[in-house]
Amino acid sequence: MDMKPVIVVHGGAWAIPDNLAESSKLGVRDAATCGFSILVNGGSSLQAVEAAVQILEDNIAFDAGHGAVLNADGEVELDAIIMDGKNLAVGAVSCIKNIANPIMFARTIMEQTPHVMLTGSGANKFAEKMNIEKVPTEELVTENAIKEWEQYQRYKQSVTSLFNTERMHDTVGAVAIDSMGNISCATSTGGITNKMVGRVGDSPIIGSGAYADNFTGAVSTTGHGESIMKVTLARQVLFNMEKGESPQCAAEHALEYMKNKVHGRGGLIVVSKSGEWAASFTTKRMAWACAENKILSYGLNPGENFQEKINM
Template structure:
């Protein structure tokens, strides 16, 4: 069976300020189109989500890779995951430093080690061994990230206070289905400003920040990490779909459950094994975009659904 490919990407669910609104929209549109061009040329969903997330990691509008925020020590610690729904292969990295594209490294962990997740010093040692290029921390840090960190230092705002606001930047991700009906997902983040050194959120955790299984679909999440972990949000969506719910209903039910159960807000993107997709969130804004049937759909505010025709030769 020849499936019509679909890709959906997100740039994080939070209170995106007006001065980042336009760059966030442009960023997710570029990532979605780039990922879809791989699918249109017969590439796999795994290749497509990796490429889309790399583009978002390279864009300073987002908190991943080059736009990462600073931890309590003023350093950058990055997390990422990638998963192949065909065989449940998964690679994940957490608390890594000086690597521009954590999602690419996560895929290397998946393909070149017998493990699923590498963390901290051990992960960085492996990166050196396989000659993944290191870049100076200052190249990953924007002026805005430094200003934000200095504010938290000045006012000694606790991370606990931060967690339940929507001020924190957040996470990027992608889900896709290719022409062979294989689904994949990827998620990447720089975490939250002033987080404790060594803190790991939901993004690199299988079942929380992402999950993909050809039997049901693929999900990438974003939002309050500790809440997402408590309800294993990505897997929760797929459980709901396994019960017969559509991607949109399953997403809404899962986000509502998280809000009611642990008072956490967030967002997610999902694609089903039949190519149905949804982008849903309970925060003020979430930048997202999808491409299917040469139609680019995107939004930022609740209820927004803009469309543009794009041309890819399938």
């Protein structure tokens, strides 16, 4: 099989402020270009999505790894998932601390254990056993994240008010299809400011934060985690595609269903088994980028689609 490689990435669906707009666009462009380079050089979709998400985790413009936000106790708790559409292999982590690249650890769990997900202290113990480097909390947290957390503490703002204003920082993710027709997805997040200790959102939950199946396609979601889990958003998109809908229609209908059913907003990226893709969102903005045919497409605002050639 000789498929056209495609990778799509997102940097979170929320009310991205103007001071983060440019860095968000540059960040997703860099991640998509990196993942595409792996694909055109014969790498697998799994390698591509992992590498793309690692780049986003290392970028403080996003809320995953570096740039993560603080929970109610002023700590960082990270979640991530990676899935191989060829055999439905999955690795996920939740509520882990002091690991800069949770997506790499999620892949380790997929390949080195019989389990799908590890959480909390048990996950961190396994990370030590696998010699995955720990980093100080200060290395992951930005000054802005600290200021935001202090504001919530000062005014006793609730997580509910955070959702209503769409001010939450959010998840990053990637989906890809390689030249062999294999499809993969990856999603990673640092959660939401002032969340309850131990809260797990949609990101590491199979079928909610991500799903991949060579039979249909792959999805990575972003937005209000509790709403996404209630409608299993990622799988909902693929259900729609299995009924014959295009990736764009499937994405729009799934997001509309979530909005009508549970009043939740968010966004997602999707790629089909034939290489069709879409990036759709119901929030004010979502940073996204797609690389295919040596063309890079990217955007931030509704209806926005910039294009440029990829030099490699």
